[in-house]
Amino acid sequence: MRTKGNHMLVYILTLGVFGILNTEMGVIGILPIIADNYHVNISTAGLIVSLFALAVAVSGPILPLMFSGMNRKKVMLLVLGIFIVGSLVSAITSNFSVLLIARVVPAFFHPVYCSLAFTVAAASVSKEEASKAVSKVFVGVSAGMVLGVPISSLIATASSIAYAMLFFAAITTVAFVATLLYVPSMPVAGRLSYGTQLSVLRRSVTWLSIAAVIFMNGAVFGVYSYLAEYLKTVTNYAWHTISLMLFLYGVANIVGNMIAGKLLANHALRAVMSYPFVMGVVYILLFIVGQFSVPMFFIILFWGILGGIGGNIAQYWIVSAAPEALEFANGLFLTSANLGTTIGASVCGLFISGISAQYVMLGGILFLLLSIAAIYPRSLIYDRMEASNNAR
Known part of the structure; x- marks a missing residue:
């Protein structure tokens, strides 16, 4: 049976997925600005997108399996924390190689959070309602792809790349705090x-x-x-x-x-x-x-x-x-x-x-x-x- 707590959990998961997808896709709209700012060509700047996607593809079947026995709340906090640090480093660095590392390292943990979000959302409701709960988490995926590009582009154009990266960090921080305060401990039973x-x-x-x-x-x-x-x-x-x-x-x-x-x-x-x-x-x-x-x-x-x-x-x-x-x-x-x-x-x-x-x-x-x-x-x-x- 669905409860108010279940609803809040699904919304927090959706926010977390939005924060992660926003971090992944948001830079697409500011690649030319990144290329100019770090004095690289546009194809080199594009590595922060393509290598991110490659890291997700490589880690998808591996890291969720490795973390499958850990308390799910702790794992979610860990991944959100890694994304926050990655965005903060991206905001302050003037070195493109450091920017690339700060992007790619969190990308390896992207499948850990997203796979957990789908799993936990489905488990928080009845079997008949599982698809609906998962579809709400997918809204975070779409919103991250849709809103991340124009918002980051607007921020970077109006101020600087650093503030665009801080925007990514801010969204993920809200998800981190919401998870810390409102998501119950979720130890894995019968791993x-x-x-x-x-x-x-x-x-x-x-x-x-x-x-x-x-x-x-x-x-x-x-x-x-x-x-x-x-x-x-x-x-x-x-x-x-x-x-x-x-x-x-x-x-x-x-x-x-x-x-x-x-x-x-x-x-x-x-x-x-x-x-x-x-x-x-x-x-x-x-x-x-x-x-x-x-x-x-x-x-x-x-x-x-x-x-x-x-x-x-x-x-x-x-x-x-x-x-x-x-x-x-x-x-x-x-x-x-x-x-x-x-x-x-x-x-x-x-x-x-x-x-x-x-x-x-x-x-x-x-x-x-x-x-x-x-x-x-x-x-x-x-x-x-x-x-x-x-x-x-």
């Missing part, structure tokens, strides 16, 4: 051994789930990574309109997270199975009417909602394959999602450089087809597993 948790990797259903998430994320973020370029060269939007469209997509993403909780609670399998086909229709429409400004407004709005739903679907698809090892499964989800983003952006970039920006949609459709090839066999195997377990 699973490392061997038991790792045993989920022996199942084909786990690997098919990982593949599906890589391809689904590749389909969404491979295209989204070049949305600004698409709107500029195909739709011929002005830059201020492009900024508005990116913000619209992000807000729609948050709406999608809210819808996803109810969708997965009531129609989980149907939602997963139909998702690639609905997204495929959106990409076909984007390809056909991409040069028309008014239809693009509504398509981007719907696409943003689907993007928010997709993140929840991806997390559910992996966790449902390994429900007895939730933190490890959430770590696998974070790694898979980051790999999908990286691979998707690389492949879709090839379509742009090889043909034109309009054909980036073909890259998205390719990944959707690959996700179908992983989703449907996984569903069949999982159904057989469930039937076998019920027959015992």
